[in-house]
Amino acid sequence: xxxxxxxxxxxxxxxxxxxxxxxxxxxxxxxxxxxxxxxxxxxxxxxxxxxxxxxxxxxxxxxxxxxxxxxxxxxxxxxxxxxxxxxxxxxxxxxxxxxxxxxxxxxxxx
Amino acid sequence: xxxxxxxxxxxxxxxxxxxxxxxxxxxxxxxxxxxxxxxxxxxxxxxxxxxxxxxxxxxxxxxxxxxxxxxxxxxxxxxxxxxxxxxxxxxxxxxxxxxxxxxxxxxxxxxxxxxxxxxxxxxxxxxxxxxxxxxxxxxxxxxxxxxxxxxxxxxxxxxxxxxxxxxxxxxxxxxxxxxxxxxxxxxxxxxxxxxxxxxxxxxxxxxxxxxxxxxxxxxxxxxxxxxxxxxxxxxxxxxxxxxxxxxxxxxxxxxxxxxxxxxxxxxxxxxxxxxxxxxxxxxxxxxxxxxxxxxxxxxxxxxxxxxxxxxxxxxxxxxxxxxxxxxxxxxxxxxxxxxxxxxxxxxxxxxxxxxxxxxxxxxxxxxxxxxxxxxxxxxxxxxxxxxxxxxxxxxxxxxxxxxxxxxxxxxxxxxxxxxxxxxxxxxxxxxxxxxxxxxxxxxxxxxxxxxxxxxxxxxxxxxxxxxxxxxxxxxxxxxxxxxxxxxxxxxxxxxxxxxxxxxxxxxxxxxxxxxxxxxxxxxxxxxxxxxxxxxxxxxxxxxxxxxxxxxxxxxxxxxxxxxxxxxxxxxxxxxxxxxxxxxxxxxxxxxxxxxxxxxxxxxxxxxxxxxxxxxxxxxxxxxxxxxxxxxxxxxxxxxxxxxxxxxxxxxxxxxxxxxxxxxxxxxxxxxxxxxxxxxxxxxxxxxxxxxxxxxxxxxxxxxxxxxxxxxxxxxxxxxxxxxxxxxxxxxxxxxxxxxxxxxxxxxxxxxxxxxxxxxxxxxxxxxxxxxxxxxxxxxxxxxxxxxxxxxxx
Numbered sequence: 001x002x003x004x005x006x007x008x009x010x011x012x013x014x015x016x017x018x019x020x021x022x023x024x025x026x027x028x029x030x031x032x033x034x035x036x037x038x039x040x041x042x043x044x045x046x047x048x049x050x051x052x053x054x055x056x057x058x059x060x061x062x063x064x065x066x067x068x069x070x071x072x073x074x075x076x077x078x079x080x081x082x083x084x085x086x087x088x089x090x091x092x093x094x095x096x097x098x099x100x101x102x103x104x105x106x107x108x109x110x
Numbered sequence: 111x112x113x114x115x116x117x118x119x120x121x122x123x124x125x126x127x128x129x130x131x132x133x134x135x136x137x138x139x140x141x142x143x144x145x146x147x148x149x150x151x152x153x154x155x156x157x158x159x160x161x162x163x164x165x166x167x168x169x170x171x172x173x174x175x176x177x178x179x180x181x182x183x184x185x186x187x188x189x190x191x192x193x194x195x196x197x198x199x200x201x202x203x204x205x206x207x208x209x210x211x212x213x214x215x216x217x218x219x220x221x222x223x224x225x226x227x228x229x230x231x232x233x234x235x236x237x238x239x240x241x242x243x244x245x246x247x248x249x250x251x252x253x254x255x256x257x258x259x260x261x262x263x264x265x266x267x268x269x270x271x272x273x274x275x276x277x278x279x280x281x282x283x284x285x286x287x288x289x290x291x292x293x294x295x296x297x298x299x300x301x302x303x304x305x306x307x308x309x310x311x312x313x314x315x316x317x318x319x320x321x322x323x324x325x326x327x328x329x330x331x332x333x334x335x336x337x338x339x340x341x342x343x344x345x346x347x348x349x350x351x352x353x354x355x356x357x358x359x360x361x362x363x364x365x366x367x368x369x370x371x372x373x374x375x376x377x378x379x380x381x382x383x384x385x386x387x388x389x390x391x392x393x394x395x396x397x398x399x400x401x402x403x404x405x406x407x408x409x410x411x412x413x414x415x416x417x418x419x420x421x422x423x424x425x426x427x428x429x430x431x432x433x434x435x436x437x438x439x440x441x442x443x444x445x446x447x448x449x450x451x452x453x454x455x456x457x458x459x460x461x462x463x464x465x466x467x468x469x470x471x472x473x474x475x476x477x478x479x480x481x482x483x484x485x486x487x488x489x490x491x492x493x494x495x496x497x498x499x500x501x502x503x504x505x506x507x508x509x510x511x512x513x514x515x516x517x518x519x520x521x522x523x524x525x526x527x528x529x530x531x532x533x534x535x536x537x538x539x540x541x542x543x544x545x546x547x548x549x550x551x552x553x554x555x556x557x558x559x560x561x562x563x564x565x566x567x568x569x570x571x572x573x574x575x576x577x578x579x580x581x582x583x584x585x586x587x588x589x590x591x592x593x594x595x596x597x598x599x600x601x602x603x604x605x606x607x608x609x610x611x612x613x614x615x616x617x618x619x620x621x622x623x624x625x626x627x628x629x630x631x632x633x634x635x636x637x638x639x640x641x642x643x644x645x646x647x648x649x650x651x652x653x654x655x656x657x658x659x660x661x662x663x664x665x666x667x668x669x670x671x672x673x674x675x676x677x678x679x680x681x682x683x684x685x686x687x688x689x690x691x692x693x694x695x696x697x698x699x700x701x702x703x704x705x706x707x708x709x710x711x712x713x714x715x716x717x718x719x720x721x722x723x724x725x726x727x728x729x730x731x732x733x734x735x736x737x738x739x740x741x742x743x744x745x746x747x748x749x750x751x752x753x754x755x756x757x758x759x760x761x762x763x764x765x766x767x768x769x770x771x772x773x774x775x776x777x778x779x780x781x782x783x784x785x786x787x788x789x790x791x792x793x794x795x796x797x798x799x800x801x802x803x804x805x806x807x808x809x810x811x812x813x814x815x816x817x818x819x820x821x822x823x824x825x826x827x828x829x830x831x832x833x834x835x836x837x838x839x840x841x842x843x844x845x846x847x848x849x850x851x852x853x854x855x856x857x858x859x860x861x862x863x864x865x866x867x868x869x870x871x872x873x874x875x876x877x878x879x880x881x882x883x884x885x886x887x888x889x890x891x892x893x894x895x896x897x898x899x900x901x902x903x
Contacts, residue, residue: 082799
């Protein structure tokens, strides 16, 4: 898994490339928590290159959302692949997260 | 021959000659000393007694001679005195008798008659007539003149006082005899008016010159002499005139010798005694003195001589004796040296000869002695020893050469044998193999072998040839070469073994045989077809640690009967299984108390290390064996061979195929799992959407087991088995040996409807799994958790 970070005026765009499984989600979680600790609480996660997500990955995203929402931040996902969308659907996470099909669309929400 | 070192038998320090000579010398010296001292004491005693006896005899003789002289001197005045006391004697007649006696007697010198005043004649105050001899003439002398005053003279006064006859002290009679004399004075009495009244004294003088002659002959030893002492302690006679009339006690008083004074006192008391006393004249010299009283007179006769003269003869005797002793001592020393030399000389020769033999000169001759004593026996024993030594060294030389030859042969054979064993252990994904061989001696009878017949078929063999050394290793090499040339995939293994057995039996002059296991592993299916020809059953160790023993024996050892028949067996490995082959050198390794290493200990060690690589297991086992055999020579070759099946994807796409994956309880294993899954799905052509869901399910369950199944820190194996029973069906079985846990008991669904705030983090995995599979089932069996997933698509 690779994490790419792109800072824009509105928010921080994080790209996930590869598998977000039990091992890699620990790395992702560490990075996310660092950002939040530094008051970077406007985050857009681009999942276009994400091949796979395990429950740990879902858990990490949930953890970030739970910290950002009370701080009046914004945590948005976009460009989920078909398989990933299905997992979000099965887990009910599609009802918790703000998910947009395209990155521009998502950016417009900030 | 080196003569210079042969006869050096002088007084070497610590040498026998010196030691024995010193010993004899000391002993003789001691004996001589004892004899000398005893003789000295004894002889001195004899001499002392003898001297005393002689002194006593001379004393008695001399005293008796003096008495003989004195007796008539005393008798005449006694007789005349009694005549004077009877009536009215004629004084002139009395003096006539006395005068005649003086003339006749050689000793008597003079005689005197003296009266008390007015006693001779009432008109005459004094009367004293003295008649004495002077050169054969008789001289009459009237001593009544007032100048002489006889009344105050000792010779008159003392008898008057004592009322009895008295010998006077020696005195020089001045106005009388005009010479040194002693006087015997006898008092006489008259009856006047009925009273016994002292009337006067009649005397007889003797010249002391008389005794000088007598005493001159009374002596012992060379300078011995005798003398007379008066009752008052004055010398009556003495060889030196000047001592006469001087006081004996005064000599010792002046000298301050109380010991001598005591002796003198005893002498003057009239005792008889033999004593040692300081010389009268010389202070430092001691003398012996013998003294005895002369009866009636109160005189003492004494005999003296210097002490050194008593022993003068003795000293000469002992001087001679000492010379004799010294001479005999010298002779004894010479004799002892000669005798010890006589004994030590042959020993020294032997020492010299033995030393040279010790230095390797076996041509040295041991001296020969014809007598039958200990030296000769020793010498003979040395001769025998020399011969045996030569014999032994020759033998040793021969055996050493032979041994060196064998050693070099063995070393060559060892190099060949060890070179023959394959050491290029395969590095492959699907199989891991490691083997070792520790020969008991330079060349062993064990063998192991492996090689790939093609990319999917691995040939392995282990064997133990009866016997050790070069023949065993050659036999082993032959066997191995046969296998290498005959084994092939197409031929059943038992057939190959039978052929090889026939070949071996053809040329087996030593009747050797080999127990052996040969097998071909099909790496695709993880199955091994093998033939055990009388070898130790190999062990199959499962990832769980369970161990089973492949007990089947398919025939007798090779090389015994050429028509022996063999069968074969098949064993299937699952992923992670270890096949352990060994020779009996392992289980029969001996400890210093003769205990065998044993199968139990071996299995326990393998089970404790079964998660390690084959090389790691062999390393541990070898280490443990070395500890076991510490201090004991290894009795048999030790050969180990381990094959580990690491699992392989079945490429064959036929349905009903089962694929097993073995994983450790580590998150890192997820990578391996992902790779394996990818391969399986690809092989079985599973649709992409199903793959994602199956991956999620398997990974979630695996992660769950890693996180929650184990309380300890140890490594555990988690087994995954995949089955593709129909083209649209996948079955997956997860097995772990962790604590009993049924993940399906977790509540489902409720979580989904909860809002963000209510939703708990976690507990999501099982929910996802349920959604991903068609059917899920949990079982607890034999201490294992088993999850069975079925997914239809």
